[in-house]
Amino acid sequence: MxxxxxxxxxxxxxxxxxxxxxxxxxxxxxxxxxxxxxxxxxxxxxxxxxxxxxxxxxxxxxxxxxxxxxxMSLTTEVQPGEVRVRFWPFHLRPVKIPLHLVRDYELVTYNPISDYGGWGIRWSWKGRAYNVSGNKGVQLHFYNKKPLLIGSQRAQELFRAIGEAKQMAGRAGL
The missing domain is CATH 1.20.58 (Methane Monooxygenase Hydroxylase; Chain G, domain 1)
Structure with missing residues (x-):
């Protein structure tokens, strides 16, 4: 795209x-x-x-x-029908998350240490997380797997963009 x-x-x-x-x-x-x-x-x-x-x-x-x-950086992009997350240098290509697989999403405030064990690419009993700093983000809930948290310094904007991208994909038939 x-x-x-x-x-x-x-x-x-x-x-x-x-x-x-x-x-x-x-x-x-x-x-x-x-x-x-x-x-x-x-x-x-x-x-x-x-x-x-x-x-x-x-x-x-x-x-x-x-x-x-x-x-080292975390890049998050929202495009019609998908979210892309790239944690450089660990991801050579972005991880693509098709929005049609996202059942629900929510704006969250979390504790990076107790919920996910810190910052970076994290796995815990709560699911997976991509975060760099802070304690705000958007959590994506899927139909068939554990949630994914995307940390953000502009969590409100990310939340709105995901909603807009889901609508755009629905109108375009993606």
Whole structure:
């Protein structure tokens, strides 16, 4: 489908302060090790890592981990007849959810930790969830499987867009 058929589009990233403190804290350990041992020539600890090994760890965890979290995103699109969810880099292509399979949908406020075990792509006794931050979203109820929660910073708009897309699909015979 083309861009003009998109009823709603939202792209979310991890922006929680506490998460970035943890990610940058872990990365800084490898920055300090790399600078003190490789660039300054000192030894870090009583059993220092080899220069190639420390360089590899620095690249993977000192640079790669923050870059990975910076690039990670949840994109939600609503088009006539379907909702598409893509959690990059885990989904190379969007997960397509045909709206004719959705029995009902509702605007919800949820607890990410106790209901789904956190943020990201989550599975729990309540069903599946795609969320990045916050505690609001739209829960889709299906005819033959557990519900799916789509977290959103603009949950009201997402809810209205799903209703509009279902109507558009019904009129178009999709």
């Amino acid at each position: 083309s861009e003009k058929n998109i009823v709603y589009r939202e792209r979310q990233r991890f922006s929680q302060f506490w998460l970035w403190v943890v990610v940058l804290g872990v990365a800084s350990i490898f920055w300090v090790g790399f600078v003190s041992q490789v660039l300054c020539g000192g030894a870090l600890g009583s059993h220092p890592a080899s220069v190639p090994g420390l360089t590899l760890l620095f690249v993977l965890l000192g640079l790669g981990l923050p870059f990975f979290f910076y690039r």
